[in-house]
Amino acid sequence: MTTLGDGYEARPISLEAYREACTRLEGRIFGGNWGYAFDPPVKAPPPLGESFQWGLFHGDDLIGWHHAHQRDERTVYMADTGVLPEHQGKGLYSRLLPHVLAVYRDAGYTLVSSHHRATNNRVLVPKLRAGFFIQGLNLYEGGLNAALTLSLDGTYREAMHVRSGFRPAAGEAARRLGLHLQPGAGEDGQEAPRVPMPETDGEGLDLGDGYTLWRVPYAVYRDVYARLEASAYASVSFDWASPAPLAGPDVPRYVWLIAHAGEVAGWQLSRQWDARTAYMVNTAFLPRHRGKGLYTRLLPAVLDALKAGGYSLVRSHHHATNNAVLIPKLRAGFRLQGLQVDEHGVMAVLIYPFHPVYRDYMDVRSGLTRPQDEVARRLGLSPLTPEEEAT
Template structure:
């Protein structure tokens, strides 16, 4: 057993522990950690467990006290699965999981694995966010005995990551990724010239200061659409299906909400939302030109758009994003959106996200995912005579 100690800061450390120590800790502590989750009780298993392959188990310590763990198991000749991570509630919310991840992934890479997988309840953003930031991609959803799970996968080699981007439609397949997919290689596009001097046009209301010299300006739909048509090619690398004919039906005449993002008096991006149904708004399209990414503008824009849609009377906001586009998925989840599904559209494989303004519906989503037990008002709204207590 590797005796090296990883300092996680704040008095916390991690080190490899025997499988038996992990199992003993589960027996003693999992009720305190996972007692609020909903898991179907199968009863006694009829078959013996599948033999374990290689295992990797760490204990998390506060001083000398074991306060959590991370356990991973070999799934096949290429894949290791991060099967179980637990941390006592009083030690959560301190960034320990994020700080431990590089050590775990480095160990898996050194052991020769190509893929790392994990599964988490679909509304457990506290774990999904650090995983996506570490390079994991959403691979699917499944309904199992514990609720609704999101399956994540991390590629430890570059070509597989590139292939997943191509699968989702986020980027074109080129070079080694195209060869391994047995796809014709996409012709690498040349740099798209950004039209110069596109002045920020007059708005329909006051600007909102986004900081760093950026503003969000409400505009008429026609103004947005004209600038979108001019700048679209410069804003996106994604690959969408090119329809062979124009749509034969008129688009729905739903209320729409459009903004331009300005910097130094020029247009550098946009946001377009519209009504989805009587309760739901749909954030259709947000983009920043490449030179203005990575400055946190999207994260600062989100609260303003959500507040504007709330004042229009919506209960929910949905959005669709390429499943491998962590640069957008992470700020959306941090803002309170939840993963609700995957769909294949003409833009590719898209993750469906949903945001609720009301606490009741947020609690409802946690119940559906199995992250929490039905209690109080949620239980009553679901027609349950009692609940699991408070």
């Protein structure tokens, strides 16, 4: 038995007890999801392998469960976690995760995998905080799923960063990937140069702890960026070996510098993407200013400015293993919409909708919710009522 606080406990249960609980309660837990109704299967399921089940209890009442089973010789698959609606929003998932992950580690597994609907931030955020990385997207009978993997092996975790382009290959991870270690790779770089904050007009926005946000012309940003780029990023991008042959699009740009003690601490650049969308191109904080919650405090100011500019959506791309940025973005309401490979590596594509109906639409597309009300009307859908589905 594991105490989860506030009167909640996780108790081991049998596979049969888990299946009985699913039959009895899954309609209440997952009834709002939108899936495809297959005909009954004609094939028997494959052997399950080693499995793990916990019942989640509040007092003597079973209010949820967690089930996982062996996927292969290295991987355990977190197949199903459910909590009754009246017990959701209490942090149970975050409190349960360390317990089950410790069990999987002790059982000898190297990898822990799971799938979740791509817009289900209430699950994605605690998973990323626990160290899972986004590994892919797949379209299945339940909708659009995000595939997550946690490496319980630190070296493989570093290799995942190398694969995404977020970090250079170094040490044992480089050897396991069959790479020669480049001179200087993995070594701590020199401290970033201290660049005085350029003169600015108007009044900066207070971000707390002595940090202020200033709107600046694009040319000022380019000068600062050229001086500090090497200090702000450790990622590995493709070397085009020649300047871009064409000029960039002439679109509106929105640029801010972050100041601290009279010096540049970081920046943010956004620009128009299309007729409805703004693109958050580039955000960086110098190493000595990281880990202070600045990204979380910066986001509302940038989103407010882009909304005032008339945009309906905000787009951004981030290395798929850069959880330090993905977590605050998802917590702010961005939704995972895809993965792409570009010159910077394997990038997660995020979208933030200002319009609540479009936000609901994204949940419908992922299968997290059923089409209804205004979303159904805009999609030209007439879903069955629960009574009609029952018949």
